[in-house]
């Protein structure tokens with residue numbers, strides 16, 4: 001392979017990986033703010049438009065100390081939250097993070113959180129890609 005072909009090959013590979021990153025689409029991202037020092041919860045739909053399974057493996061937000069992946073599960077008749085290492089999204093499917101199921105848990109707000117604001121959250125995926133999503137901040141009484 002001559003040098004110009006090598007360069008074109010490399011550019012094509014770069015394009016392919018960029019396309020892959022955009023195959024995750026996020027919708028209906030909401031952060032429900034809880035009064036006081038309790039953690040806030042994040043909900044959204046994530047669609048994997050690619051042909052490979054992918055997993056959400058973490059998240060971070062400048063406004064919070066840390067963000068965890070949780071799942072609410074029924075155990076002995078009461079609701080518990082379990083920390084998750086990863087949440088799988090099969091190829092072509094939509095994962096819905098919602099109350100009573102998978103959700104993001106925002107711990108330790110570093111600044112006052114205001115209902116009606118938008119907050120940027122970076123989602124980290126198993127293929128190494130990171131996607132910034134705007135979450136609408138809502139209150140306890142608001143619908144998710």
Ligand SMILES: [Cu+2]
Nearest residue numbers: 070081104105
């Ligand atoms: Cu939780």
